Amino acid sequence: MDRGAGSSGGRLYAVSDLHVAYEQNRQIVEGIHPRHRDDWLLVAGDIAEKAADVEWALGLLADRFHTVVWVPGNHELWTHQEDPVTLRGRDRYLHLVERCRSLGVLTPEDPYRVWTGAGGPVTVAPLFVLYDYSFLPAGTRNGEEGLRKAHQAGVVCTDEYLLHPDPYPSRAAWCRARLAYTRERLDACDPDVPTVLVNHFPLLREPTAVLRYPEFALWCGTSATADWHVRYRAAAVIYGHLHIPRVTWHDGVPHREVSLGYPREWTRRGKPDPLLREVFPGGGAP
DSSP states (O other), X not given: OOOSSOOTTOOXXXXXXXXXXXXXXXXXXXXXXXXXXXXXXXXXXXXXXXXXXXXXXXXXXXHHSSEEEEOOOTTTTOOOTTOSOOOOHHHHHHHHHXXXXXXXXXXXXXXXXXXXXXXXXXXXEEOOOOOOSOSOOTTOOXXXXXXXXXXXXXXXXXHHHHOOOTTSSSHHHHHHHHHXXXXXXXXXXOTTSXXXXXXXXXXXXXXXXXXXXXXXXXXXXXXXGTTHHHHTTEEEEEEOSSOOXXXXXXXXXXXXXXXXXXXXXXXXXXXXXXXXXXXXXOSXXX
């Protein structure tokens, strides 16, 4: 539960893509504990598809960590046929925001908090900016061509069927609205304090270059955020979604993919060790 800024005794950790609908992942989440009473945890989306599972996981973590910060992934935004919560689009997102607030979990709609522990002070900025089909497959000129090529290749994200943009006419339009809202908030941050930018999707196209199916990059972010790690003085960028845990460096800024992923993935390659990645110090220079 959020009790104020981090102290010198705590650490800032991050994780994403917990996918607790899988029993093996649920057991892993039940085993997550802080090392210090002042530890913060950044949760970069894709906890689950059902609202009740999202609330269960965040409630458990909020009871254990000093502060929990959540951003939505695409899976939380699905309107799943097995979920009693049938809200769509923005209404579903705002419902999850209200459930987070009831648990004391910070969201992209809440005032940004300043971490003052190891590596601080930094403004922790949870973001929700979606994607706009601008991470185009090779040989395509726009989102329409990109989607056509993806369909021809048989690579189509489930978002096309379950992530509804209501009341916006498209997911790209929802993305544009979120970009404008988020830029305004980031522009108002203290320019003398670095940031930690937390988003489900990568802020840059480059991390998607290792995808097995390159067409899937269409559903992985927006080129509109390509300079945000520089513009907003990021000390670190945290993201998930790709299920490829690693750190890449861009303009001297570490971009950390912090996912757990599906059991079929981590049982093959091993769970990330440690599961909770430390943002600061979090590793050496590039």
